[in-house]
Amino acid sequence: xxxxxxxxxxxxxxxxxxxxxxxxxxxxxxxxxxxxxxxxxxxxxxxxxxxxxxxxxxxxxxxxxxxxxxxxxxxxxxxxxxxxxxxxxxxxxxxxxxxxxxxxxxxxxxxxxxxxxxxxxxxxxxxxxxxxxxxxxxxxxxxxxxxxxxxxxxxxxxxxxxxxxxxxxxxxxxxxxxxxxxxx
Amino acid sequence: xxxxxxxxxxxxxxxxxxxxxxxxxxxxxxxxxxxxxxxxxxxxxxxxxxxxxxxxxxxxxxxxxxxxxxxxxxxxxxxxxxxxxxxxxxxxxxxxxxxxxxxxxxxxxxxxxxxxxxxxxxxxxxxxxxxxxxxxxxxxxxxxxxxxxxxxxxxxxxxxxxxxxxxxxxxxxxxxxxxxxxxxxxxxxxxxxxxxxxxxxxxxxxxxxxxxxxxxxxxxxxxxxxxxxxxxxxxxxxxxxxxxxxxxxxxxxxxxxxxxxxxxxxxxxxxxxxxxxxxxxxxxxxxxxxxxxxxxxxxxxxxxxxxxxxxxxxxxxxxxxxxxxxxxxxxxxxxxxxxxxxxxxxxxxxxxxxxxxxxxxxxxxxxxxxxxxxxxxxxxxxxxxxxxxxxxxxxxxxxxxxxxxxxxxxxxxxxxxxxxxxxxxxxxxxxxxxxxxxxxxxxxxxxxxxxxxxxxxxxxxxxxxxxxxxxxxxxxxxxxxxxxxxxxxxxxxxxxxxxxxxxxxxxxxxxxxxxxxxxxxxxxxxxxxxxxxxxxxxxxxxxxxxxxxxxxxxxxxxxxxxxxxxxxx
Numbered sequence: 001x002x003x004x005x006x007x008x009x010x011x012x013x014x015x016x017x018x019x020x021x022x023x024x025x026x027x028x029x030x031x032x033x034x035x036x037x038x039x040x041x042x043x044x045x046x047x048x049x050x051x052x053x054x055x056x057x058x059x060x061x062x063x064x065x066x067x068x069x070x071x072x073x074x075x076x077x078x079x080x081x082x083x084x085x086x087x088x089x090x091x092x093x094x095x096x097x098x099x100x101x102x103x104x105x106x107x108x109x110x111x112x113x114x115x116x117x118x119x120x121x122x123x124x125x126x127x128x129x130x131x132x133x134x135x136x137x138x139x140x141x142x143x144x145x146x147x148x149x150x151x152x153x154x155x156x157x158x159x160x161x162x163x164x165x166x167x168x169x170x171x172x173x174x175x176x177x178x179x180x181x182x183x184x
Numbered sequence: 185x186x187x188x189x190x191x192x193x194x195x196x197x198x199x200x201x202x203x204x205x206x207x208x209x210x211x212x213x214x215x216x217x218x219x220x221x222x223x224x225x226x227x228x229x230x231x232x233x234x235x236x237x238x239x240x241x242x243x244x245x246x247x248x249x250x251x252x253x254x255x256x257x258x259x260x261x262x263x264x265x266x267x268x269x270x271x272x273x274x275x276x277x278x279x280x281x282x283x284x285x286x287x288x289x290x291x292x293x294x295x296x297x298x299x300x301x302x303x304x305x306x307x308x309x310x311x312x313x314x315x316x317x318x319x320x321x322x323x324x325x326x327x328x329x330x331x332x333x334x335x336x337x338x339x340x341x342x343x344x345x346x347x348x349x350x351x352x353x354x355x356x357x358x359x360x361x362x363x364x365x366x367x368x369x370x371x372x373x374x375x376x377x378x379x380x381x382x383x384x385x386x387x388x389x390x391x392x393x394x395x396x397x398x399x400x401x402x403x404x405x406x407x408x409x410x411x412x413x414x415x416x417x418x419x420x421x422x423x424x425x426x427x428x429x430x431x432x433x434x435x436x437x438x439x440x441x442x443x444x445x446x447x448x449x450x451x452x453x454x455x456x457x458x459x460x461x462x463x464x465x466x467x468x469x470x471x472x473x474x475x476x477x478x479x480x481x482x483x484x485x486x487x488x489x490x491x492x493x494x495x496x497x498x499x500x501x502x503x504x505x506x507x508x509x510x511x512x513x514x515x516x517x518x519x520x521x522x523x524x525x526x527x528x529x530x531x532x533x534x535x536x537x538x539x540x541x542x543x544x545x546x547x548x549x550x551x552x553x554x555x556x557x558x559x560x561x562x563x564x565x566x567x568x569x570x571x572x573x574x575x576x577x578x579x580x581x582x583x584x585x586x587x588x589x590x591x592x593x594x595x596x597x598x599x600x601x602x603x604x605x606x607x608x609x610x611x612x613x614x615x616x617x618x619x620x621x622x623x624x625x626x627x628x629x630x631x632x633x634x635x636x637x638x639x640x641x642x643x644x645x646x647x648x649x650x651x652x653x654x655x656x657x658x659x660x661x662x663x664x665x666x667x668x669x670x671x672x673x674x675x676x677x678x679x680x681x682x683x684x685x686x687x688x689x690x691x692x693x694x695x696x697x698x699x700x701x702x703x704x705x706x707x708x709x710x711x712x713x714x715x716x717x718x719x720x721x722x723x724x725x726x727x728x729x730x731x732x733x734x735x736x737x738x739x740x741x742x743x744x745x746x747x748x749x750x751x752x753x
Binding site for chain 2: 181
């Protein structure tokens with residue numbers, strides 16, 4: 001990702017100073033790369049855990065393994081309107097409280113099943129106070145899917161992407177298609 | 185000193201100057217060079233060399249930081265160009281950004297431009313339908329604009345000439361109002377597109393057709409294109425990035441390298457043409473003034489013949505800015521009509537639908553093309569309460585998608601194994617003829633200038649009642665044809681997009697028989713300054729419905745041959 005490479009370069013010329021805020025979670029500083037979001041390291045960590053629940057690791061890698069959270073944040077920072085960025089961040093920040101109210105514990109202490117369950121709930125929640133949570137989860141899910149499927153890993157190692165799609169056939173019998181099942 | 189000036193002038197003198205390196209300019213240059221004419225081609229933008237300067241051509245989707253989406257910052261900075269369907273992360277570098285060349289919108293007009301060697305020929309939609317006699321005869325029959333001074337029969341051999349070189353895929357459909365050409369094999373239509381063809385035949389007899397669009401893609405006989413260094417289209421559908429195969433026709437892949445090989449072409453990029461130089465004593469144009477885009481210094485170049493192919497509106501701008509004692513209102517503008525009778529194509533309307541039938545089929549592979557409805561309204565005689573008619577694009581598609589309702593491993597497995605099929609999706613868009621009117625014009629702003637001190641172009645172009653009626657008719661007729669084909673969930677839309685976004689602006693320097701009512705004669709020469717030729721969109725007397733580039737190419741080739749014949753007396 002260009003932005004991350006640029007930050008590394010910046011870190012090199014400034015003697016590593018720029019790297020500190022994005023890596024040192026304990027200080028929970030704001031991550032400089034996503035200047036419009038003012039997102040803290042801990043918040044990004046939570047987003048990572050959520051994306052990894054949406055697409056977990058298994059036989060093949062999951063969202064966190066291939067840095068999907070960075071993609072989500074690039075897209076929200078760059079390609080989303082200001083008011084939608086505000087709603088996204090409000091939802092991300094309200095999510096811990098939502099989890100606490102619904103389950104009595106924190107997201108990180110839930111089991112894998114528990115995490116899936118609460119995200120599923122949040123995606124369809126209809127209450128007034130959870131409107132941002134729902135908005136955030138829907139956008140996070142959409143960008144998780146996009147970032148995962150349109151990743152270097154998927155497009156080179158799992159389902160190699162061809163720039164040359166082959167000759168057009170305008171009458172393919174669906175029953176004749178026989179693709180090997182990929183087991184996630 | 186005097187000697188130095190003479191020497192300097194000799195170095196700046198060519199036999200012909202072509203202004204613009206886009207689809208029409210490069211054709212003029214190629215023909216001139218093939219005929220042994222020492223030609224200077226001037227381009228306001230940077231050089232773009234075939235393959236070498238296509239930085240995104242082999243990039244995979246994941247290599248675009250925003251997966252080919254525009255950022256909000258870019259959209260905010262570029263409200264006009266961001267509306268263009270092809271202005272995305274992969275081809276942004278071939279478009280003019282809003283701030284780079286400002287213009288005045290007296291009425292909303294989205295001016296889409298490509299300032300580089302090759303111009304918009306890198307970015308075009310590659311449809312190359314011929315005009316027929318019914319198109320050229322339109323203004324005379326229906327009593328608008330002025331009569332075209334040329335006929336289909338005069339242009340037909342030049343259509344053949346450019347088709348053979350460019351490479352055009354298509355079927356011989358045998359339609360009098362969309363003449364067949366020199367075709368390579370067509371790309372195929374799919375089962376639903378063929379179903380629509382049959383439905384049209386059943387319901388409308390021989391009155392309405394939907395055919396495989398004729399496209400400037402090499403689809404067969406690659407041996408014919410080896411000498412150009414081009415080969416078969418690979419159906420990548422990434423044309424706007426520039427094609428490393430030269431699979432589609434562009435100035436960059438085809439006419440410019442060809443002209444270069446003759447040894448007769450000099451290419452001068454980064455040179456903004458300010459005006460044409462007119463010599464009153466000689467009674468003709470003697471060259472052009474350019475402003476070097478880097479040094480901002482004015483320089484002059486000289487030639488016996490000048491071709492203006494700067495793209496329709498910029499050709500108008502150059503002529504309007506070419507003022508002299510003899511032509512105080514712009515070169516060749518004795519009748520005051522220069523810049524007037526601008527027209528365009530009405531691309532506002534769309535119809536989409538679904539088809540539940542043929543559900544056992546899908547498609548595979550790719551193709552750079554879809555279907556095309558040739559005009560069926562008012563073709564042979566006036567039948568409706570509006571003048572002229574419209575062509576339309578058509579396509580049907582279907583592919584497997586993944587169910588994304590779940591989350592977790594279930595979602596992951598669904599994503600990796602897409603196996604859901606919805607109904608076929610079909611869609612059509614309108615390409616309507618607009619009637620050139622004196623009230624649709626461009627002029628130079630009296631005060632505002634651009635970075636080069638050249639007056640800004642001021643554009644005043646709008647739809648009229650004829651366009652409204654035609655739009656309504658398209659929506660109604662396409663809906664009817666969709667219904668008869670059994671399509672369901674039919675949705676119509678009228679974007680009311682501003683003129684310009686069709687990227688088919690034309691006219692302002694129209695051809696005609698009478699110098700009192702037109703600027704150019706039947707050979708594309710300014711009536712009043714016959715050594716200046718205009719063969720881009722500016723010359724268009726009317727617009728008809730076909731995508732215009734093929735006609736500009738044929739015009740440019742024909743006019744270049746005329747210019748050479750004239751000079752040999």
